Amino acid sequence: MQMVLSFPDISPEIFSIDLGGFSFALRWYALAYITGILLGWQLARATVRRARLWPRDTAPMTPEAVEELITSVILGIILGGRLGFVLFYQPAYYLANPIEIPMIWQGGMSFHGGMLGVTVAGLLFARRHGVPLLSICDLMALCTPPGLFLGRIANFINAELWGRPSDLPWAVIFPGQAAQDCPGVEGLCARHPSQLYEAGLEGLLLGGLLVFLAYRRGWLKRPGQIMGLFVAGYGTARFLVEFVRQADAQFITPDNPLGHVVQLGALGVSMGQLLSLPMIVLGLGLIAFARARRAPTTA
Structure with missing residues (x-):
């Protein structure tokens, strides 16, 4: 008999309140965003307070300025994440239904788009305040993994973004007709809990490595190193998990069951x-660039 795990009975909503015919609910996904931003904010404040970690033993900003940066980052996450989803994943649908583009409560956010949005926010902040852009990018990269970890856990609770069918002992039977639509599988369909794979790789492993290198190995002293490792580390983790993650429905066809957008013979991406x-x-490239430059010395 196949050993698999049943999906835990956890509601996507923590609680809901009905007021005057309207229902207001706090969902785990929203809580993950809020908590991730708060943890990132506290880590950023703690890091800029440690001047010895930075080039010339001087932090790029004050703890008070971090609050303004966080505000810009939040806008970058929301705008970039939503527009990235619209452009990268469902452009035809939203071109036909443009009024739904701002309806983020219906779901649909892209990490890659969110990252571009945060990068733009960091660039504008650096130009406005005259602070080194790469150091700002390093700080934002260092503080992102807690939000990634919590976001992926929320994806799991929401029973979304699951993996491909699997018979591994830790495969999970996700609820819903879409999750149970597994051609060739008789009975209940178990899938890779790819959300948890990403939580472990993008959140715990990558986040722990960044903190260790920043606080114990002086990687913040060469601007661009931490950002470079975060970008390459996330890209590698996501690339690997995609081998067992179910592709988005709009890319799956009878002739392309794995949802590849680029076909390379029998393979694809x-x-x-x-x-x-x-x-x-x-x-x-960022890591190589940072290490090729002379490390700034103490003034």
């Missing part, structure tokens, strides 16, 4: 992998 490849190259 998914949209997530296609977007991750430039991240790996860019991240490694």
